Amino acid sequence: MKFSTKKDIEAPLEFVWAAMTDFEAWERSAMRRGADVTRTDTLRAPGAGMGWAAKFRYRGKERKAEIQLKRMEPSSILAFAGQSAAISAEADIELMEMAAKRTRLHVTMEVTPRSLGARLFLQSLRLARARVDRKFETRVAQLALDIEQRYRQRRV
Numbered sequence: 001m002k003f004s005t006k007k008d009i010e011a012p013l014e015f016v017w018a019a020m021t022d023f024e025a026w027e028r029s030a031m032r033r034g035a036d037v038t039r040t041d042t043l044r045a046p047g048a049g050m051g052w053a054a055k056f057r058y059r060g061k062e063r064k065a066e067i068q069l070k071r072m073e074p075s076s077i078l079a080f081a082g083q084s085a086a087i088s089a090e091a092d093i094e095l096m097e098m099a100a101k102r103t104r105l106h107v108t109m110e111v112t113p114r115s116l117g118a119r120l121f122l123q124s125l126r127l128a129r130a131r132v133d134r135k136f137e138t139r140v141a142q143l144a145l146d147i148e149q150r151y152r153q154r155r156v
Contacts, residue, residue: 002109002111003107003110003132005136005140009102009104017075038053038054047069053065067080090110091109092106094106107140
């Protein structure tokens with residue numbers, strides 16, 4: 001199942017890239033939401049090969065996931081791959097400078113099942129496709145809005 005959305009952010013490309021690649025902030029954000037996140041790589045600088053192991057509760061069950069940064073092209077592309085016992089997912093984040101203070105964020109995610117239960121779960125999501133797409137777009141829009149607000153606060 002594939003999801004895709006684009007949002008424009010009223011902030012320069014460099015600022016948006018810095019926000020998207022602040023991996024320690026993403027780790028803290030996940031921990032605030034109750035996830036247990038651990039780095040699995042030994043890289044000293046951000047780059048392809050970074051990895052995380054995460055444990056979290058979803059639908060009343062403890063879940064585990066492995067996430068890896070597969071590709072990182074400065075100021076333009078981040079590609080992640082993740083998997084759990086039930087699903088595999090790939091996420092691509094592309095940033096494009098539209099103007100001096102305007103950046104387009106394009107997020108694509110593809111989720112594939114790894115078990116029969118996951119296959120049934122994804123089938124139920126397909127039946128509610130419009131609602132799932134709306135939720136995905138809302139989350140990406142919230143991310144874009146958060147980055148815009150941080151940029152405005154920084155300028156003041």
